[in-house]
Amino acid sequence: MIKKTIRSIENIVAWGQSKLSAKQFIFLSSVLVGISAAWAVVILKSFAHWVFSFATSINGILKLSFINSILPIVGILLTVWVIKRVLGGTLEKGTSQILFAVAKKGSVIPRKQMYSQIITSSLTVGLGGSAGMESPIVITGAAFGSNYAQRYNLSYNDRTLLIGCGVAAGIAAAFNAPIAGVLFAIEVLLVDVSIAAFTPIMIAAATGALVSTLVLDESVLLNFNHNQSFAVRNIPFYVGLGIFTGFLSVYYAKNFQRLEVIFARLNWKIYNKALLGAMLLGLLIFVFPVLFGEGYETIRVLAGTDPGSLLENTLFSDFRNNKLALLIFIGLALLLKVFATGITFGSGGNGGNFAPSLFMGSYAGFVFAKVFNWLGMSKLPVENFILVGMSGILSGLFHAPLTAIFLIAEITGGYQLMVPLMIVSSISFAISKKFEKHSLDVKKLAKSGNVFTSNKDTNILASLHTESLIQADELTLSPEENLERLVSMISNSNQELFAVLNPEKQLIGLVNFNDIREIVFSNFKVKYTHIHEIMRAPEEFVNHSDSMEQVMRKFEKTTQVFLPVLKQGQYFGFISKSAALEAYREQLKSMVIE
Numbered sequence: 001m002i003k004k005t006i007r008s009i010e011n012i013v014a015w016g017q018s019k020l021s022a023k024q025f026i027f028l029s030s031v032l033v034g035i036s037a038a039w040a041v042v043i044l045k046s047f048a049h050w051v052f053s054f055a056t057s058i059n060g061i062l063k064l065s066f067i068n069s070i071l072p073i074v075g076i077l078l079t080v081w082v083i084k085r086v087l088g089g090t091l092e093k094g095t096s097q098i099l100f101a102v103a104k105k106g107s108v109i110p111r112k113q114m115y116s117q118i119i120t121s122s123l124t125v126g127l128g129g130s131a132g133m134e135s136p137i138v139i140t141g142a143a144f145g146s147n148y149a150q151r152y153n154l155s156y157n158d159r160t161l162l163i164g165c166g167v168a169a170g171i172a173a174a175f176n177a178p179i180a181g182v183l184f185a186i187e188v189l190l191v192d193v194s195i196a197a198f199t200p201i202m203i204a205a206a207t208g209a210l211v212s213t214l215v216l217d218e219s220v221l222l223n224f225n226h227n228q229s230f231a232v233r234n235i236p237f238y239v240g241l242g243i244f245t246g247f248l249s250v251y252y253a254k255n256f257q258r259l260e261v262i263f264a265r266l267n268w269k270i271y272n273k274a275l276l277g278a279m280l281l282g283l284l285i286f287v288f289p290v291l292f293g294e295g296y297e298t299i300r301v302l303a304g305t306d307p308g309s310l311l312e313n314t315l316f317s318d319f320r321n322n323k324l325a326l327l328i329f330i331g332l333a334l335l336l337k338v339f340a341t342g343i344t345f346g347s348g349g350n351g352g353n354f355a356p357s358l359f360m361g362s363y364a365g366f367v368f369a370k371v372f373n374w375l376g377m378s379k380l381p382v383e384n385f386i387l388v389g390m391s392g393i394l395s396g397l398f399h400a401p402l403t404a405i406f407l408i409a410e411i412t413g414g415y416q417l418m419v420p421l422m423i424v425s426s427i428s429f430a431i432s433k434k435f436e437k438h439s440l441d442v443k444k445l446a447k448s449g450n451v452f453t454s455n456k457d458t459n460i461l462a463s464l465h466t467e468s469l470i471q472a473d474e475l476t477l478s479p480e481e482n483l484e485r486l487v488s489m490i491s492n493s494n495q496e497l498f499a500v501l502n503p504e505k506q507l508i509g510l511v512n513f514n515d516i517r518e519i520v521f522s523n524f525k526v527k528y529t530h531i532h533e534i535m536r537a538p539e540e541f542v543n544h545s546d547s548m549e550q551v552m553r554k555f556e557k558t559t560q561v562f563l564p565v566l567k568q569g570q571y572f573g574f575i576s577k578s579a580a581l582e583a584y585r586e587q588l589k590s591m592v593i594e
Helices: 002-019 022-062 066-085 096-104 116-124 134-151 156-175 178-189 195-215 232-265 270-287 296-302 307-311 323-346 354-374 382-398 401-411 418-435 440-447 456-462 484-492 523-528 548-558 577-592
Strands: 497-501 507-512 562-567 570-576
Touching: 002 022, 022 116, 022 134, 022 156, 022 195, 066 116, 066 270, 096 134, 096 156, 096 178, 096 440, 116 134, 134 156, 134 178, 134 354, 156 178, 156 195, 156 401, 178 195, 178 401, 232 323, 232 354, 232 382, 232 418, 232 440, 270 323, 296 307, 296 354, 296 382, 307 323, 323 354, 354 382, 382 401, 382 418, 382 440, 401 418, 484 523, 497 570, 507 562, 548 562, 548 577, 570 577
Parallel strands: none
Antiparallel strands: 497 507, 562 570
């Protein structure tokens, strides 16, 4: 029945494609992709909210967070089982895979990403894993956009645009923040888009936000009825908060990566590793229940009138009314969040770092404001600092200050905090960028040499393989021989550049036909001139493992049309600039017109 319904919808859309102009069809497509992404959000958020409500009600009976510690263990083990038994043993995590798909896979995202992220993240985060759902939501939306475009044979440009639509709709639906959705799609994932692309992305974001508003209960989403205005006298403190959140972003990024490496090196069976990590996470959540799940509910409590209620039904419930104990509890939770999230990921769970960044930011803002208030240095509005702190960590971790600014502005229902949001986000971003060249999601790509930028030329070059352009069967020379064999080679081949090798096959020089044109027509010089007398040292050489972007930089640096290639220190062949440019043109043609 479901398959029949889907097929009927696809036939209607195909009929619409035949009747509409290309531009009109893209507008229609942006709405459909936006609806699909929004429903993914509805499913994930509803399930997570139901589980949290269930755990809260049980805790109210038990008076301690036993259930909070058990559910994440169950969730992670179930996630690992699904990945191994249902999803073929592999699952790509993190929004960096979208960048990789756009730059190197022609914006083709596997079909299974349309459902695998929803299933696994709902099990992990829905059952209490200390991570966020926004990354799985973004990947799911991107997969909807990519596969929709493939279904209707759209070009690379349109596929990429619809990926952006899915991403924008996912973020917009998750927070009821359409502007933030548009900015996230453009600022973080699809920087190289034209002005014309804004309209479909905005339509998709608005659609996602609308569906979310109509279907989801407001309590499921992160939002605040903010009514405290910004005071100019607090600017120095906002500057301090920006510095604080900037260094916290670096702290989070470095420790998260360390935990990933530790779990990756742990040569255990998959279920043993999952059980170890899940039990460690369960222990952390038992002591600090605020680390359970996304943590959005605790942010609302923190910004409310009774933050001490966070200590209820915990080991520290006796200190509920102790302000110092509460501050220490919040500070420790702030520092431990990265470990809870890193363990969730490392043990096999699925989720994202978006929610943890908002969690950390809110807790950082609370601690910062409370410390200065108790020191008597000022009377800072704690709620303002909680909200602005979220923008600081989000900006620092994702290197996305605009997204951070407008997301917080939208979820607070106004723009009264625009100035402090700009101050904190920009300072945090600058500090994070100083210590971490790439954002958290992109760093893994950077380590593997697959980091991509907003430069379309760079992305196209990244899709080319250096090895496929190497001419490895070129004729070579010995330094001690005369020019007779060289003349014979020139006469019987089209080769213009010859490598001179020593007995160990190492490159020691180059001979260019254009440099010796006069010599080869003199029989005397041909017979009594040796190769080492006319060869010249190479200006530059290419390593077999170099990317095409590196190769093209070397061509520009030397103005040469051929460059020798070395593999493990030995001569391997030549690479031609004309061949590289031709491959670039062909790849560009295939990506734009398909």
